Amino acid sequence: MSGPILAIETSCDDSCAAVLAGDGSILSNVISSQSIHDRYGGVVPEIAARHHLELLTPAIDSALAQADLTLGQIDRVAVTQGPGLIGALLVGVGQAKAIAAARSLPLVAVDHLQGHVAANFISPQPFEPPFICLIASGGHTLLARVEDHSSFVTLGETLDDAAGEAFDKGARMLDLPFPGGPALEALAATGDAEAFDFPTARNVKGCDFSFAGVKTALLYAIRDLGEKEVELRRADLAASYQQAIVEALTDRLSRALEADGGDRVAIGGGVAANGPLREQVEALGVNSHIPARDLCTDNAAMIASAARFLPDCSHQAALALDAYPSGAKR
Amino acid sequence: MGDTPVVLAFDTATAATVVGLSVSGELVCELADRPTSQERPRHAEQLLSLCEQALAEAAVGWDEIDRIGVGIGPGTFTGLRIGAATGQGLAQANGIELVAVSTLQALALPARIAEPELQVAAVGDARRGEAFIAAWAPDGKQVVADQACPPQQLVAALAADGAPSIAVGDGALIFRKELESGGIAVPADSSSLHQLAGAALCQLATTSNPANAGALVPHYVREPDAEISLQARKESK
Numbered sequence: 001m002s003g004p005i006l007a008i009e010t011s012c013d014d015s016c017a018a019v020l021a022g023d024g025s026i027l028s029n030v031i032s033s034q035s036i037h038d039r040y041g042g043v044v045p046e047i048a049a050r051h052h053l054e055l056l057t058p059a060i061d062s063a064l065a066q067a068d069l070t071l072g073q074i075d076r077v078a079v080t081q082g083p084g085l086i087g088a089l090l091v092g093v094g095q096a097k098a099i100a101a102a103r104s105l106p107l108v109a110v111d112h113l114q115g116h117v118a119a120n121f122i123s124p125q126p127f128e129p130p131f132i133c134l135i136a137s138g139g140h141t142l143l144a145r146v147e148d149h150s151s152f153v154t155l156g157e158t159l160d161d162a163a164g165e166a167f168d169k170g171a172r173m174l175d176l177p178f179p180g181g182p183a184l185e186a187l188a189a190t191g192d193a194e195a196f197d198f199p200t201a202r203n204v205k206g207c208d209f210s211f212a213g214v215k216t217a218l219l220y221a222i223r224d225l226g227e228k229e230v231e232l233r234r235a236d237l238a239a240s241y242q243q244a245i246v247e248a249l250t251d252r253l254s255r256a257l258e259a260d261g262g263d264r265v266a267i268g269g270g271v272a273a274n275g276p277l278r279e280q281v282e283a284l285g286v287n288s289h290i291p292a293r294d295l296c297t298d299n300a301a302m303i304a305s306a307a308r309f310l311p312d313c314s315h316q317a318a319l320a321l322d323a324y325p326s327g328a329k330r
Numbered sequence: 331m332g333d334t335p336v337v338l339a340f341d342t343a344t345a346a347t348v349v350g351l352s353v354s355g356e357l358v359c360e361l362a363d364r365p366t367s368q369e370r371p372r373h374a375e376q377l378l379s380l381c382e383q384a385l386a387e388a389a390v391g392w393d394e395i396d397r398i399g400v401g402i403g404p405g406t407f408t409g410l411r412i413g414a415a416t417g418q419g420l421a422q423a424n425g426i427e428l429v430a431v432s433t434l435q436a437l438a439l440p441a442r443i444a445e446p447e448l449q450v451a452a453v454g455d456a457r458r459g460e461a462f463i464a465a466w467a468p469d470g471k472q473v474v475a476d477q478a479c480p481p482q483q484l485v486a487a488l489a490a491d492g493a494p495s496i497a498v499g500d501g502a503l504i505f506r507k508e509l510e511s512g513g514i515a516v517p518a519d520s521s522s523l524h525q526l527a528g529a530a531l532c533q534l535a536t537t538s539n540p541a542n543a544g545a546l547v548p549h550y551v552r553e554p555d556a557e558i559s560l561q562a563r564k565e566s567k
C-alpha cells in the first residue's frame with residue numbers, strides 16, 4: 001500500500017483539494033466554493049477560472065494542514081484532467097503538475113466522471129464493484145456499469161440537458177436563485193408532487209435520458225396557469241417538476257439493473273445530493289450505496305480515491321499534461 | 331543580487347512559451363517555443379518541459395531555485411493562467427519566492443537597452459483587432475500604462491511629445507502601418523527586438539519585489555465578457 005495522495009479538482013466552480021490516506025480514508029477534503037456566480041445566474045467559465053487561481057493555493061495549504069502533513073510526506077499528486085470547463089481545469093492541472101515536478105512526485109491524471117464513481121470506494125465504507133452507477137450533475141447525466149476500480153462502461157447518457165441543468169432551468173422559470181437544485185428542492189418540500197403530471201421521457205429507449213420534455217412541460221404549465229395562479233402554486237409546480245426528474249433517473253436505473261441482472265447500485269454527482277432521489281434509490285430495494293452529500297458534489301477526495309487505482313503518468317507525460325474540455329474524447 | 335542566486339523566469343502571455351534561468355544575475359539558459367501565426371499556443375504542453383530542460387542544461391535542481399518570476403501579462407487569459415498556476419505550484423512546492431513580471435516591460439527591455447535615446451513602446455497582439463500597449467521614456471519612467479487599445483487610437487495613445495519613438499512586439503508588426511503613419515518607427519520584421527526574451531524576464535524577476543505565493547494575480551486589463559454585459563444591463567435599467 002502506498003502513502004498519502006494529494007488531489008486537486010477544479011473542473012467547474014469549486015476549488016477543491018484533499019488528502020487521502022493510502023487505505024482510502026479521508027485525511028482532509030477542502031471545498032472552496034465560488035459564490036460569485038449567483039449574480040450571473042449561472043457559472044461563468046472565465047470568472048470561475050480567475051477565482052480558481054486565487055482560491056486553489058490556500059485550498060491546498062488547508063488540505064495539507066488539516067491532514068497534518070507536509071508536501072514531503074505526500075506520495076503522489078492527482079488532478080482532474082477533464083471533462084469540465086477548460087480554463088478552470090487548466091489552473092488545477094498547471095498547479096498539480098508544478099507541485100509534482102518540483103517535488104519529484106508521481107502525477108496521476110484522473111477523469112472527472114471516474115472520480116464520481118470512485119467516491120464510492122472511499123473508506124470506511126467502500127462499496128466494491130461490480131455495481132451500476134448513476135452520475136447526475138449540472139454537467140453530466142450518465143449510467144455506468146462499474147466492473148472494477150479503474151474504469152466504467154457507459155450504458156446511457158442524456159440526449160439533451162443534464163439533470164442538474166434541468167433543475168437549474170426549472171428553478172429559473174420559477175424565479176428561484178442560482179444554484180437552482182437546492183432552492184427548487186426546498187420549495188418542493190412544501191408542495192404536492194402529484195399536482196401536475198410532467199413527462200419522464202419513458203419513450204426514450206434503453207438507458208438514455210432526456211430532460212427537454214419536462215422542461216417544456218413546465219414552461220407551458222406556467223404559461224397556461226397565468227401569473228397569479230403560478231404565484232399560488234409555485235410549490236406544487238416545483239414538487240411535480242422535481243418528481244418527474246427523479247422518476248426519470250430512477251426509472252433508467254431500474255432499466256439498467258434489469259438489463260444487467262445486477263442488484264447493486266451507487267449514485268454520484270451534485271444531483272445525488274437531492275433528498276427525494278436518495279430516498280427513491282434506497283426504495284428500489286436493492287443493495288444501494290449513497291455517498292455523503294459532500295462526496296456526491298464535486299470534491300477532490302473522490303479524485304484521490306480514483307487515483308489509488310490508476311497508474312502514474314510517465315515523467316514526460318506529466319510535464320506535458322494538458323486538460324480536456326467537456327465533449328472532448330479522452 | 332547575492333540574495334537570489336538562482337532565478338527561473340517564464341512567460342506565457344503571448345503565443346510563445348518563454349523560459350529563462352539565471353544564476354547570480356547571469357543568464358545561463360534561455361529557451362522558447364514560438365508557434366507560427368497559424369499554430370495554436372502550446373503553453374500547457376511546453377512550459378514545464380522547457381523549465382526542466384533549462385534546469386538540466388544548467389545542472390540546477392528544482393530545489394536549488396531561489397526565486398520564480400512569472401510574466402503576468404497583459405496577454406491571453408488562458409496563457410496567463412497557465413503561467414500563474416505553474417508559478418504558484420512551483421513556489422508552493424519548495425516554499426520559494428514568487429515575483430510578478432510585466433510582460434510588456436520585459437518585451438520593451440531589449441529595445442530600451444539597444445535604443446537608450448528613444449521612447450520605447452511595447453505593443454502586443456491583444457486579438458479582437460486590438461493591441462496591448464505600454465511605453466517607457468528614455469529616463470526609464472513608464473509614460474503609458476498597460477492597456478488594450480484599438481488601432482485607430484494607437485498613435486494618439488503612444489505619442490511621445492515630439493521625442494522620437496519606436497514600437498516593438500508582435501502587435502507592432504500587425505499595426506506597423508498605423509504606427510509608422512504616426513511617426514513611430516517599427517524595427518524590421520526579422521528583428522529580435524520583437525520577441526519576448528528569457529533574459530529580460532530573468533532581469534526583471536531579479537529586481538522585482540516578491541509577491542505572496544497565493545496572490546499572483548494576472549494583469550488581465552480586460553473584464554470578463556459576462557461582467558461587461560452585467561454592467562451594461564445594470565446601466566440600461
Ligand SMILES: [Zn+2]
Pocket residue numbers: 112116137139269270297298
Ligand atoms: Zn462533477
